[in-house]
Every structure is written in C-alpha cells, then in structure tokens.
Amino acid sequence: MRIHLSARKRAFTVLGNEVLRDRRLSFTARGILAFLLSLPDGAREDVRTLADKNPGLGRRGVAKAVEELIELGYYVRRTVRDEETGQVQTETYVFDTPQPAGAPFPVPAGTGEAEAGKAGAFPKGNKNPEEEPPTPAPAGRAGEEASMVDDTGRAAALLARLGTAEPKLTLGTAEALALAPLAAPWLERGLSELEIRNLLTAGLPPTVHSPRALLADRLIRKLPAPRTRRDAAAPAAPLAECGECRDPLPRGQQSSICAACAGVAALSGPAAVGGMGHVTDHVAALRAVLRGRRVLPTAHA
Structure with a gap:
C-alpha cells in the first residue's frame, strides 16, 4: 500500500497516530473521534446530530461508538448547575488523548455570558463552516x-x-x-x-x-553549504575570416588575408621537402583543421 499525503497550509487537523490506531476503539469510534476533533471549539454535537449526518449508522450505532469513547476517556460529559438561573446543563469535552477518571477539566477561555445554540451548530461568526475565511494577502513582515x-x-x-x-x-x-x-x-x-x-x-x-x-x-x-552563483562564461569571440577565400584565420593573426591567399605559407618538415603538390595538400589540410572538418595529417606517404 502506498500512502500519499498532500501538503496542507490551512484547514487541517493534526492527530497522533496513537489515536487513530487505538485498537481498543472500533473504526466507527475512531472516525467519530476524528470528526469531533476537526470541529472548531464551541461546536455542539450529540448522538442525534451525529446520527442525522450518518444515516447508515443510526442512533444506536453512534451511541455505541460514543460509549466506547466515554469508557476510554476520549469523550467526557459533565453536569453543571447555573448559579444564577439554577438550570442544569451538560458540558461535553473531547480529547485527543485518553483522560483518567477524575482528571480536572480545562478552565474556560473566557468569563463572558454563554450563548445558547442548537445542537450541531457552529460558533457564532462562522457563516460557512465548510470553508475557512481566506488568508489576507501578506505584506512586509507578514509576507516573510x-x-x-x-x-x-x-x-x-x-x-x-x-x-x-x-x-x-x-x-x-x-x-x-x-x-x-x-x-x-x-x-x-x-x-x-x-x-x-x-x-x-x-x-x-x-x-x-x-x-x-x-x-x-x-x-x-548533512546540510550542504550554500551554493555560490557562478556567472556564465563569456562566449568565445568568433574567428576572423580571410578577406579573399573567407576561410577562418588563426587567433591572434593581424593580417586580414590568410597565408595561403597571400602566398607566403611557411612550411617545414616533410611538406616542405615534397614539392608544390605537397604544399597544396598541406594548405588544404590547414584549412580543414581551421574549419573543424578533419585532423591534420602528420606525414605524407
């Protein structure tokens, strides 16, 4: 099995593998736990709303899975009484790690007045719970x-x-x-x-x-050293051409006419001894070398 994970920068939930691989829980309970942990803080879900969102499971199946979560300490209910109104209400806590029995509950983030809402509703201000608000365009320090x-x-x-x-x-x-x-x-x-x-x-x-x-x-x-930027080498200047035959001239030659056209080609070795026929062959070989077509012969038969 090949696993492919996409890089996410927003709208994702981080869960430890020990949670999703807790074999004490059924797959249904693990799925419900992952769904609940993906909700924003303050969301209201119960067995009825979960069953409505999963018709194939039914309330009995959802209730059984929630009981598994309660038994292991992932899902905790607490009954509290409002000191002002005297009404009794149930608070629900969902954890990504099992909580031992009798563990203290987290302190609420604020002391403002609680807002009433229907089960299955998201906190006020989130108009579209399926999509998070777009991230503003970065600028300055925020861009970095x-x-x-x-x-x-x-x-x-x-x-x-x-x-x-x-x-x-x-x-x-x-x-x-x-x-x-x-x-x-x-x-x-x-x-x-x-x-x-x-x-x-x-x-x-x-x-x-x-x-x-x-x-x-x-x-x-093994972090490699920073790579230095190497400037591209300047291209070699093209060879000058003979003003008569248009053959390329050797680099550094001051004259604009090749030695063959000027009739002053200086030869040495076997080519100089062999007469004019050898001179012509040697000049042709020099032109071929300058044009890049063949290798200059080292000796004549």
Whole structure:
C-alpha cells in the first residue's frame, strides 16, 4: 500500500497516530473521534446530530461508538448547575488523548455570558463552516512569515514522501511537520527533491528503529553549504575570416588575408621537402583543421 499525503497550509487537523490506531476503539469510534476533533471549539454535537449526518449508522450505532469513547476517556460529559438561573446543563469535552477518571477539566477561555445554540451548530461568526475565511494577502513582515510557512509546508510534504522511496524512513504527518523546520533550509539552498532524497537515504543501516531521530540527525549534519552563483562564461569571440577565400584565420593573426591567399605559407618538415603538390595538400589540410572538418595529417606517404 502506498500512502500519499498532500501538503496542507490551512484547514487541517493534526492527530497522533496513537489515536487513530487505538485498537481498543472500533473504526466507527475512531472516525467519530476524528470528526469531533476537526470541529472548531464551541461546536455542539450529540448522538442525534451525529446520527442525522450518518444515516447508515443510526442512533444506536453512534451511541455505541460514543460509549466506547466515554469508557476510554476520549469523550467526557459533565453536569453543571447555573448559579444564577439554577438550570442544569451538560458540558461535553473531547480529547485527543485518553483522560483518567477524575482528571480536572480545562478552565474556560473566557468569563463572558454563554450563548445558547442548537445542537450541531457552529460558533457564532462562522457563516460557512465548510470553508475557512481566506488568508489576507501578506505584506512586509507578514509576507516573510507567509513565505516561511510555505517553505515549511513544502518541506513537510517532501519528508512525508520519503517513505515512498525508502520504507525505512516512513513518517507520520505529525512527525513530518515536526521535522519540516530542519528540512526547509535544504529547499532554500536550491536543492531539488531528488537531491535531498538521495542524501537522506544514502547509506542507511540495516534496521532503522526511529526514522524521526535518524532524519533529524541527518538533516542537521548533512546540510550542504550554500551554493555560490557562478556567472556564465563569456562566449568565445568568433574567428576572423580571410578577406579573399573567407576561410577562418588563426587567433591572434593581424593580417586580414590568410597565408595561403597571400602566398607566403611557411612550411617545414616533410611538406616542405615534397614539392608544390605537397604544399597544396598541406594548405588544404590547414584549412580543414581551421574549419573543424578533419585532423591534420602528420606525414605524407
């Protein structure tokens, strides 16, 4: 099975693998728990509203799954009495880690007057619960922070994909996000994903007990030095051409006519001894060399 995780910068929920893999819970209970933890703080859900959103499960199935969550401490109900009105109401708490019996409850964030609402409703002010408000366009310091967040998201996605190439380095979403700040400098230094993957997966031990610890060490220890920008070499100037035959002239020659056209070609060795026939052949060979068509012969038969 190949797992593919998309890099998310907004509208996501972070859950530990121990929650989603708690075998004491049925898959139905795990799914309901994940759904409840994805809701904004203050949302109101109960067995009836959950059953209405999952017709195939029914209230009995939802109630059974919620009882599993209550038994293990993921879902806690508390009955309180309003001191002013004397009314009794039930408060519900959902946790991503099991709570022992009798554990103290979190202190409410504010002391303002509670707002009444229907079960299944989202907190006031969120007109469209399916979509979060768009992030404003970054400017100045905010733009730099947004760029850092973007690099961190790309780094987390890259680390999450490592397990596809090397199963020994498979990471969970929370682990990839935790290591993302260490991987972001690799992207900032211009390394491609293939280069990073090769550096991180090269020379792995036969058994990797903690992919997160191993990658944290390698991301720090193997971070390449910043790449220096090399200016492109200036192209070589084209060879000047003979004003008569248009053949290329040797570099550094001051005259605008080649030696053959000027009739002053100086030859030495076998070509000078062999007469005019050899002189003509040698001149033709020189032209071919300058044109890049053939290799100058070293001797004549």
